[in-house]
Amino acid sequence: EAGVVQSPRYKIIEKKQPVAFWCNPISGHNTLYWYRQNLGQGPELLIRYENEEAVDDSQLPKDRFSAERLKGVDSTLKIQPAELGDSAVYLCASSSRPSGGTDTQYFGPGTRLTVL
């Protein structure tokens, strides 16, 4: 079974430029997560989707970050414009979370973003 796929794996951009990350979850997983992981820290949730609906985006900096999950499968996370402090690894995870239940999340390899 294929795991969570993310692209690109690495991205280097200058500040104020836009950037987008793509995630394809494990087939059949209805829940998708985007996390940001700074060096030496644990992942921090940015947004959680259940199917097409964003059910938790309280930690997403909405002035510059946006996300979408079309047709409840693939997802894209965008930053516009990027700032120096956005340099981090952006992780996507998916799970077959039962409604109201606890899930095991399966992570992709992440996209390492460097903002110069």
Added chain:
Amino acid sequence: EDQVTQSPEALRLQEGESSSLNCSYTVSGLRGLFWYRQDPGKGPEFLFTLYSAGEEKEKERLKATLTKKESFLHITAPKPEDSATYLCAVHGNAGKSTFGDGTTLTVKP
């Protein structure tokens, strides 16, 4: 707000030297405590889920235990390939997982 604190931040062991990693947590209504392993340049890899105090799970040289305030990841006779960062996360009534900052384990041959 849910909180997870992991200790120590870093641990260096000789091959075969057993030890334990600690995960202390506060959570509103624990629904599950997760342990993940993360290798450099990769995403976290799921190891265990614990649901209630007193529960224990084992996998090869790893054993995870849970109390009402903390979880331990015991590593018995570690090998160099066990070197990684080990992450703990709690899932509570808020409906999301909160991660600790991890313990980086280095096992020297």
